[in-house]
Amino acid sequence: MQIMLKSLCLSLVLACLALSVASHAADAPKPYGANLFQGNFSQSGEGAAVAPGDRVVLRLWGGGLTVDDTFIVDAGGRIELPGVGPLSVAGIAHDKLAEDLRSKLAASGHGETQIYVAPLDARPVSVFVTGGVVRPGRYAVSPGDPVLSLLDKAGGIDPRRGSYRSIRLLRNGALVGNLDLYPFVRGGELPGLRLQDGDTLVVDSKGPAVTATGAVRNEARFEFFKDQATGAALMELAGPESRASHISLAGTRKGAPYSTYLPLKELAHLRLEDGDRVQFMADATGNTIMIEVQGAVRGSSRFPVRRGARLRDVQDFIAVEPGRANLKALYIKRKSVAARQKKAIADSLRRLEETALTASSSSTEESQIRAKEAEMVAKFVERAKSVEPEGVVVLDDGSNNADLTLEDGDVIVIPAKSDVVLVSGEVMVPQAMLWSEEKDLDDYVRGAGGYGNRADRDNVLIMHSNGAVSRNSGKISAGDQILVLPKVESKSMQAVKDISQVLMQVAVSTGAVLGLPFLQ
Structure with a gap:
């Protein structure tokens, strides 16, 4: 039974490998020129026409002309007819040749002449195709058909073995000509190799x-x-x-x-x-970068600027909403800053995990408490890892703001003017309240029902409209947000410190409070 199971497992593994290889092969680029062989050349023998080198049997009688001979079409596509001169026949379909010659003889004063004409090379010839083709064999074609017709009938070049650049035409064991398909794919150049009965077309092995x-x-x-x-x-x-x-x-x-x-x-x-x-x-540094604008603006929100442009270079192109845009609170959201904030949070979370996992216990009861705390810390860490910082770049009131060099992907935020202050976090009734110059922090917290049971009164953040953050004090302006952080409860002072740091980092980088569901 075990042997049968092992055999079945081995078969499944081999089948998976085969599917993987087949999938990879399907995704791999095809050989250059592979699209030639889709059956479009295999029908080229229909409606064959006279070509240079063809032999034509011609018999004329009456009207002062008597001819019974076989003529070879010269390189210019003509036959030299005694008593008449050169007649152009190249390109004329075999079934239209007699009609065309009769018309030309009438034009030269021999309208009473009877005519019989038969292209000797109109009959099919058999050619062997071998080497790196899909279906080697013997195929019937017209002598004037291109070599591509033969290859198409043979299923085309085998992509694993055959060469698209080294194809030989042999006649009685001797080389008649070589064919490279690349010039035809690129520019339509195809050598005029004329086929004869018994010829052999050999597709050589694929090159490098x-x-x-x-x-x-x-x-x-x-x-x-x-x-x-x-x-x-x-x-x-x-x-x-x-x-x-x-x-x-x-x-x-x-x-x-x-x-x-x-x-x-x-x-x-x-x-x-x-x-x-x-x-x-395409890894070269381009000459332009993309900038986005959000907030109280109208018109285009994304536009390109030259690399190295400064804030002053784009401010004139931003169409703001008159009377609504708070230009003094303008700030930038930057990807590189967000990445650094994300890393800082990750470092703090790593230290927090180390503290929770290495905490010592002096009794069995304390050990159980530590284990429960470690479990809750792990849940908190998992939530904190999913936080995505905004990467806010705060602009002060100085005149050097306009000199800020922009980066690709920067988002210029122009907040809308507001008459309210939002109070959220660990308060009894989070809400937005009308701003008043006479109100301070305590007034707004009281207006929100006061501090909640889990509030950390020493960690209250004021998120200003321009992205700046102040803690526990500072002037509160219209449009600001007050965030009351939760209080961390643990017997481990280091854990309290680490969790508080993470809460602060998350609040500053996202403008939101990360809850502590494990606190009782």
Whole structure:
């Protein structure tokens, strides 16, 4: 039974690996030129026309002309007819050839002449296709059909084995011509290889290949001739976009994994190896940054400015709501500041966890209390980790505010004027109250029903409209917010200190109070 279970588990693992490989293969870029073989060339033999090199049997009688011969269409697409001269026949469909020649003879004064014409090369020829194709075999085509028709009938190039750049046409064991599909894909250039009965078309093995992805016009796997896989050649084929600035190269060198990250201009001088993967990336510092405006504004809320611009450079472009915008309380929300605030909170939480987990106990009863406290601290830490700081940059009343250099993603906040003061946190009835110059902190707290049972009267924050924060005292202006923090209760003084610090950091960075559900 165990053997059967092991066998079943092994089969499941192998099946998962196979699915993973298949999924990766489906996502990988296809060979350059793979879209050629979709069946569109396989029907090219229909409606074949006369081409240079074709043989034409022509018999004429009556009207002063007697001809019975086989003519070869010259490089200019003409046949030389005795007594008449050169007649152009290239490009004329086989079933329209007699009608066309009769018209041309009538125009030259031989309207009574009877005509019989038969293109000898109109009959199909059999050609063998082998090598790196999907369906090797023997296929019938017209002699004038392009080699692409043969390849399409054979299912196209096998993407795992076949070469798109080395295809040989053999006749009686001798090489007739070579075909490279890349010039056709890029510019429509296709050599005029004429097929004959018994020819063999051989698709050689795939050459060194390099994959290009990312910021390129042609995302594909590119094949190169031996010793010609260079960065410059890859860039010419892949066509990097204008935004591409760097490349990430991954491959193998001397049997070991190899990777590097370089500016785009250095790729041209690199020699690439079979199996290399080059990702083109847009990592260059741009000339513009995006700025957002929030608050009492109208019109566009996001717009680009030049890198290095200062606050004064954009203030004139911000359309504020007249009479409603509080320009004196303007502040900035910045991503880099928010990241530092997030890190500071994380550091405080780490210290808090260490304190809770390493606290010693002098009795069994105290040990149980410590364990319960540690559990509640863990819940508090989990909640605090989800806090997302706003990254407020406070601007004072000085004249140097306009010199502040803006960063990409900055949000300029212009608060709306307000006549109320919001009181929240550990008060009996959190609410907004009409601002009065005569009121102080105690007046507003009393207006909110007084301090709650869990209020920490020594930790009351005044959040000003411009993002500044004062503690326990200070002038309260219209639009400010009063936050009463909860009191931390624990036998561990260090835990009290650490939790209080986190509460303060969260309140300052988010403008909200993080509750303490574990306090009784």
